[in-house]
Amino acid sequence: MSYDEFYVKSVIRSLPDWPEPGVIFRDVTPIFKDPRATRMVADAFIQRYINSxxxxxxxxxxxxxLFGSILAHQLNLPLVLVRKKGKLPGDTIHQEYQLEYGSAAVEMQTDSVGQGDKVLxxxxxxxxxxxxxxxxxxxKKLGAEVIEAAALIxxxxxxxxARIQEAGVPVYTLIAYEGV
Known part of the structure; x- marks a missing residue:
């Protein structure tokens, strides 16, 4: 089965005015109710990274x-979590960032990656x-290198x-939606 962007796009749900007026939320969760779409997306990413x-x-x-765990399993690679602040046990580091409507923070466990690791x-x-x-x-604070940032959308x-690429990190996505 090969990747079919039109099919996968037809499965993604677009919710107007959520979480606030003027925003169209692209909901990927219906993909997981559709085994064909799940397989297409997973296979497309697996093929990209299998020899990386x-x-x-x-x-x-x-x-x-959701897809990160599928990729890690299929590629036989360690999976590390980047979570909202306060959700991970043990020693963590965090980083704040700006949202359209405020700020937030994410964290990682300090032993999740280290020197010489090449991270997707x-x-x-x-x-x-x-x-x-x-x-x-x-x-980067933990000593690892970011090889690429990937997303479905x-x-x-x-x-x-563009901001991610300007920071020196290549970006790969399967689908783009013009307009917000």
Whole structure:
């Protein structure tokens, strides 16, 4: 089965005016109710990274966990979590970042990656890029290198992918939605 962008886009739910007026929320959760779409997306990412130099997959809370865990399993790589602050046990470091409507923070456990590790950051969607850039900062603070940031969806009008690339991190996504 090969990747079919039109089919996967038909499965993604677009919810107007959520979580606030004027926003169209791109809901990836219906993909997981559709085994064909799940397989297409997973296979597309697996094919991209199967022969890559990545040593770890860092997935972002919470929808990034879904495909991140599939990729880590299929590629036989360690999965590390980037979570909202206060959600991980043990020694952690955190990084604050700006949202369209305020600020937030993400954290990682201090032993999740280290010197010499080559990390793929995975999330479901790239909007303003703040979460992925915060994850990049944490990974670099822990001594590892970010090889690429990947997501199922890019919202290019919000400039997140451009910001991530300007920070020196390549970006790969399967689907782009113009307009917000």
């Amino acid at each position: 130099e990545i040593s770890h997959i860092a997935c972002i809370d919470a929808r990034g966990f 950051i995975f999330d479901d969607l790239i909007a303003t890029g703040g979460t992925i850039l915060a994850a990049c900062t944490l990974i 890019d919202l290019p009008d919000l400039q997140g992918s």
